[in-house]
Amino acid sequence: MKKHIKKQPKDDSPIPPSPLERGLRGEAVSISGLPSVAKRLLETCADKKIVAFYGKMGAGKTTFIKTICETLGVTSVISSPTFSIVNEYSSASGTKIFHFDFYRINSISEAYDMGYEDYFYSGAYCFIEWPEKIEEILPPNFLKVNITVTTQEQRLIEWNPS
Ligand SMILES: Nc1ncnc2c1ncn2[C@@H]1O[C@H](COP(=O)(O)OP(=O)(O)O)[C@@H](O)[C@H]1O
Numbered sequence: 001m002k003k004h005i006k007k008q009p010k011d012d013s014p015i016p017p018s019p020l021e022r023g024l025r026g027e028a029v030s031i032s033g034l035p036s037v038a039k040r041l042l043e044t045c046a047d048k049k050i051v052a053f054y055g056k057m058g059a060g061k062t063t064f065i066k067t068i069c070e071t072l073g074v075t076s077v078i079s080s081p082t083f084s085i086v087n088e089y090s091s092a093s094g095t096k097i098f099h100f101d102f103y104r105i106n107s108i109s110e111a112y113d114m115g116y117e118d119y120f121y122s123g124a125y126c127f128i129e130w131p132e133k134i135e136e137i138l139p140p141n142f143l144k145v146n147i148t149v150t151t152q153e154q155r156l157i158e159w160n161p162s
């Protein structure tokens, strides 16, 4: 019997490169999969303390940062820094962790006014939402994490391997 070979539809639009082809490590995860991704991120990027989270509103930046903080043993309430630009937490080992949300800043001078250098160059973890608002003052060698909505239940989380 002749095998039925499915014809590939002709499509001139380029196939988007996979995360691996782009040199990124990435995978689609649901909420329940976040703890293991958080652990892996901390392991593979142990030397990088400044982590910038790129993604649209509702992508899952706060949720993933919350999971990373929990992995580091933070027990205080973790939510987006709504009323200030930065929230401060304490890890299990007692070191500080800073969580920024720059969504509401209108000018880079607001980052200067809050004394960003004291945080970014403190050696503590700095997890940053809306880094595109302050890209010019990010220290070199920060870790870039991309979060994309794939389905309602999953997010693609990618970062560049170090
Ligand atoms: N990995 C995930 N899988 C499925 N839903 C997620 C995931 N991460 C976050 N969400 C959901 O997406 C919504 C927005 O998350 P949030 O962290 O507040 O986004 P952001 O901080 O990027 O605006 C929440 O309802 C959250 O439960």
Ligand SMILES: [Mg+2]
Pocket: 061, 062, 063, 080, 101, 129
């Ligand atoms: Mg958020």
